Amino acid sequence: MEITKDLLKTAPIGVFDSGVGGLTVFREIMRQIPNERIIYFGDTARVPYGSKSRETVTRYSEQIVRFLRTFHVKTIVVACNTASACALEALEASTDIPIIDVVKPGAKAASDVTRNGRIGVIATEATIGSQIYTEYIKELKLNVTVYGKACPLFVPLVEEGLLEDPVTDEIARRYLAELIDIDIDTLILGCTHYPLIRSTLGRIMGEGVTLVNPAYETALELKSMLQSLDLLNDEPPELGSNQYRFYVSDKAEKFVRFANSIIKYGILSAKAVNIEEY
Numbered sequence: 001m002e003i004t005k006d007l008l009k010t011a012p013i014g015v016f017d018s019g020v021g022g023l024t025v026f027r028e029i030m031r032q033i034p035n036e037r038i039i040y041f042g043d044t045a046r047v048p049y050g051s052k053s054r055e056t057v058t059r060y061s062e063q064i065v066r067f068l069r070t071f072h073v074k075t076i077v078v079a080c081n082t083a084s085a086c087a088l089e090a091l092e093a094s095t096d097i098p099i100i101d102v103v104k105p106g107a108k109a110a111s112d113v114t115r116n117g118r119i120g121v122i123a124t125e126a127t128i129g130s131q132i133y134t135e136y137i138k139e140l141k142l143n144v145t146v147y148g149k150a151c152p153l154f155v156p157l158v159e160e161g162l163l164e165d166p167v168t169d170e171i172a173r174r175y176l177a178e179l180i181d182i183d184i185d186t187l188i189l190g191c192t193h194y195p196l197i198r199s200t201l202g203r204i205m206g207e208g209v210t211l212v213n214p215a216y217e218t219a220l221e222l223k224s225m226l227q228s229l230d231l232l233n234d235e236p237p238e239l240g241s242n243q244y245r246f247y248v249s250d251k252a253e254k255f256v257r258f259a260n261s262i263i264k265y266g267i268l269s270a271k272a273v274n275i276e277e278y
């Protein structure tokens, strides 16, 4: 069958993350380009990626991309900072459709926003260890200092639903103290879960610090990329056509519960697949 432009425009976008965190990216995409169909995959059986090696995260990401491609997606969004940091190069080398990651758009926004040239990045251990944000920011702007801080406890706190809680507050104060001391004016929320505790982080950092949400920046980047390739879907999908489909590698019901708590769309189901088969 010939693949026409119209067929490509209506093809879904593949979005993946190590679990539920990428739903913060999904949420921004559905807000900013509401005509698009999305296939979301959350690797709930193998989360967290943030404490794993680059090789392992790359192998997982490659399997997920093979799975998403069975839906003939027109593009793939790596909606996970850790997978973006560890696997993007390998994915780009082996894939012939456009791939968007979350790190580059976040780095770009931060380098545009900073006034005093002191940028903080909070993320998982793997993302901070990769130095990827520093690398991208320094390519975009000279005379900038980037301070990375791994905040491994934030992911479980968010997954426990402790979004506004004294425990989260206390831990955030401890993690952020050194970034406050060095007078950053911009803070990148370099992990998919962190936008969900944005108000806590903003309150602790104070008004003088701009928070950059890579999830939002990624959706903007995706929209502009699809526009430039003339691949934006012009029409909303027909009612009942399953515009958004969710797949996970384990515990589909738990995923649906979490998804419904952060997205007011009413996600009815998610399907578990054996991702090791891909």
Ligand code: DGL
Binding pocket: 017, 018, 019, 021, 022, 047, 048, 049, 050, 051, 079, 080, 081, 082, 083, 124, 127, 155, 190, 191, 192, 193
């Ligand atoms: N999605 C991951 C990220 O953005 C956080 C969760 C994990 O460690 O897998 O880095």
